[in-house]
Amino acid sequence: MIPFIDLAAQQARLKPRIEAAIARVLAHGAYVMGPEVAEFEKRLAAFCGARLGLSCANGTDALSLPLMAWEIGAGDAIFCPAFTFAATPEVAPLSGAEPVFVDIRPDTYTMDPDHLEAAIEAIEAEGRLRPRVVIAVDLFGQPANYPRLSEICRRRGLKLIADSAQGFGCTLNGRHPIAWADAVTTSFFPAKPLGAYGDGGAVLVNDPDLWERMDSLRIHGKATPADGRLDAHDPKYINARVGMNSRLDTIQAAILLEKLSVFEEEIARRQVIADRYSEELTGVCLRTPRVIEGGRSTWAQYVVEHRDRDGLAIHLRAAGIPTAVYYPVPMHLQKPYVGFARGPGGLPVSEAKADQVIALPMHAYLQTSTQDDIVEAVRGYNG
Ligand SMILES: *Cc1c(COP(=O)(O)O)cnc(C)c1O
Secondary structure (H helix, E strand, C coil), rough: CCCCCCHHHHHHHHHHHHHHHHHHHHHHHHCECCCHHHHHHHHHHHCCCCCCCEEEEHHHHHHHHHHHHHHCCCCCEEEEECCCCCCCHHHHHHHHHEEHHHEEEECCEEECHHHHHHHHHHHHHHHEEEEEEEEEECHCCCCCHHHHHHHHHHHHEEEEEEEEECCCEEEECCCCCCHCEEEEEEECCCCCCCCCCCCCCEECCCCHHHHHHHHHEEEEECCCCCCCCCCCCCCHHHCCCCCCECCCCHHHHHHHHHCCCHHHHHHHHHHHHHHHHHHHEECEECCCCCCCCCECCCCEEEEEECCHHHHHHHHHHHHHCCEEEECCHHHHHCCCHHHCCCCCCCCHHHHHHHEEEEEECCCCCCCHHHHHHHHHHHCCCCC
């Protein structure tokens, strides 16, 4: 079986640098909030054109931190797609608020701005929940339609979060999502395009006050200079708000600094592989990926649609080729979420896509000959 994502190939390339980076952390011993953490936050922000970066324990906490900083809670509505990983809607009930599910565009799989606007109007008309936040998802690596989503949010007074766990590094007309969103979040789960060797996450922002509140929240609500009373005591033991414990390990920051240095090159390599898949598979599958005009995807996944998706998966498995289904059941149909609101007319696109999508092996180190074998096996399926 060939690997679905080949983390070993990247490790072989970076091994001496990563080992040296880990050895430096072992030598200085600042395992939590050591110097590599601040250095990585600075470099991550610079990479995507944000003023400030804040690391945390995982990509789910990265979504929770801005919600907590904005005091989102009971009676608030958070609009998000249902065709996404569980973490996106999960942070709504965790904060005390409710998710409102919005459908996706059939071509790009990202949030449908027209359906978002209709969903906000329906929630306002009903009057039970206050529309507060939109979480757009850069699904499979490509940017959502930020010009339109941010215009809707601005006009209606909602905050916009870009859940870029799959798309960190993506751009639209040369700009990263932070050009439009109030906060961009990402995950360093090992299989993500920019992955660590364990869990990790980050929030990118332009607003220093928001950064400072989130910095407090990730360390148990420690007092900030704006909270006062910092004169006599360690701020860790002066607690200004209810927070949590959500920090990126220094060792992971040290590893990520090395991985970030080759990330741009890896994105370019993924683009070459995606282009090659698309050239070979257009017309063979029902649909090959479409990226929004002016968009650059990081190709977290290369997803095609097939009329017999499950048959194709079995056929490929027999040929030693792993596949994955993102996502088999959209979130609005999953047990913990069936009771929450949906935009008008429901989510027919999300439901249809869930039956047809299938992801092929995709990573920056996929060999041409291996890709040829994958393409040939897909072409050879007549289900
Ligand atoms: C992976 C992922 C997350 C969550 O990241 P974790 O680090 O696993 O908590 C959030 N949103 C999306 C869209 C993801 O793919």
